Amino acid sequence: MGLFAELRQSISDVTASLFSGEADEPKRIGIYGPPNAGKTTLANRIARDWTGDAIGPESHVPHETRRARRKENVEIERDGRTVSIDIVDTPGVATKVDYEEFVEHGMEKDEAVRRSREATEGVAEAMHWLREDVDGVIYVLDATTDPFTQVNTMLIGIIESRDLPVLILANKTDLEDANIQRIKNAFPQHDTIPLSALEGDNMDEVYDEIATKFG
Amino acid sequence: MPEIEHEDGVQIDFISGERMEGKTSMEKIRLILDGVHDGNIVVLERGLSPDEESKLIEVTMSEINPDGFSGIEIESFPRSETNDGGFLNRLMGKNSSSKLTVIGPANQIKSLHKDDTLISALISRK
Numbered sequence: 584m585g586l587f588a589e590l591r592q593s594i595s596d597v598t599a600s601l602f603s604g605e606a607d608e609p610k611r612i613g614i615y616g617p618p619n620a621g622k623t624t625l626a627n628r629i630a631r632d633w634t635g636d637a638i639g640p641e642s643h644v645p646h647e648t649r650r651a652r653r654k655e656n657v658e659i660e661r662d663g664r665t666v667s668i669d670i671v672d673t674p675g676v677a678t679k680v681d682y683e684e685f686v687e688h689g690m691e692k693d694e695a696v697r698r699s700r701e702a703t704e705g706v707a708e709a710m711h712w713l714r715e716d717v718d719g720v721i722y723v724l725d726a727t728t729d730p731f732t733q734v735n736t737m738l739i740g741i742i743e744s745r746d747l748p749v750l751i752l753a754n755k756t757d758l759e760d761a762n763i764q765r766i767k768n769a770f771p772q773h774d775t776i777p778l779s780a781l782e783g784d785n786m787d788e789v790y791d792e793i794a795t796k797f798g
Numbered sequence: 799m800p801e802i803e804h805e806d807g808v809q810i811d812f813i814s815g816e817r818m819e820g821k822t823s824m825e826k827i828r829l830i831l832d833g834v835h836d837g838n839i840v841v842l843e844r845g846l847s848p849d850e851e852s853k854l855i856e857v858t859m860s861e862i863n864p865d866g867f868s869g870i871e872i873e874s875f876p877r878s879e880t881n882d883g884g885f886l887n888r889l890m891g892k893n894s895s896s897k898l899t900v901i902g903p904a905n906q907i908k909s910l911h912k913d914d915t916l917i918s919a920l921i922s923r924k
Binding site for chain 1: 847848849851852853855856858859860862864868869870871872873874904905912
């Protein structure tokens with residue numbers, strides 16, 4: 584390519600990027616964590632606070648969320664500026680799914696097998712999103728349970744290896760057994776914010792951190 | 799991987815880092831999961847990279863079926879932060895850190911615990 588052609592191409596590229604709006608596209612923030620950490624409760628809390636709509640159904644039965652769900656253009660206002668993000672609520676990540684676990688929750692075998700198949704597809708989908716399609720991660724942990732699990736270690740390792748910005752949330756602080764310090768000790772290299780997504784406690788700090796981290 | 803004749807025992811395969819060197823991600827994952835499907839416990843001297851761990855979870859999920867395979871249990875020692883290899887190495891797909899990793903069938907590993915220096919597994923027969 585000659586010098587003039589190269590120059591013309593460069594100008595064309597710059598002009599295209601200026602007017603494509605790419606820089607203003609909302610970042611896709613994946614909500615990740617193990618099953619039953621309260622990811623969908625948090626996603627619904629954020630979506631309701633800023634758009635008025637929920638994202639998906641919440642349940643105490645593990646793997647209630649079996650498909651990644653995206654809520655686009657959630658505009659969070661902090662200190663006079665607006666941060667626009669897409670919230671992606673993902674299925675809880677596990678290394679095993681046993682249909683008998685659902686039978687123990689009162690399901691018939693056929694229903695339990697169907698649910699476990701959907702759950703495995705959901706986990707695989709969540710991993711794919713993490714590798715390909717998210718720009719940042721909100722990692723949700725149940726503060727009443729031990730955070731030193733292999734799934735948490737692996738997922739945080741995967742997030743770090745991709746250099747994705749991550750915010751760790753210690754959820755369920757409304758429960759008596761919640762231990763926030765244990766989560767801070769498990770991942771001292773990251774910011775950990777306590778909250779109760781169910782009660783809406785400390786959401787102001789969560790939104791401040793989202794705006795800082797992902798804005 | 800050669801299958802040792804065993805009627806009522808559990809086979810444990812210790813796989814050296816050297817044996818894994820030069821294998822693609824999918825070859826490593828296949829080697830691990832083929833062993834686990836046979837009811838073996840697989841011990842990796844050097845573990846997997848984060849990207850390979852992500853794919854291992856994804857492939858494991860695709861192979862779970864209600865007739866016998868419910869997934870894997872996996873534990874590894876924490877990755878040494880001082881031996882991380884840095885951003886450039888990770889960008890180039892290199893991972894200089896090594897971490898012993900134990901992987902087995904979820905329905906045979908009754909408990910798998912670890913701290914920074916010990917992994918302890920209680921394994922049942924098939």
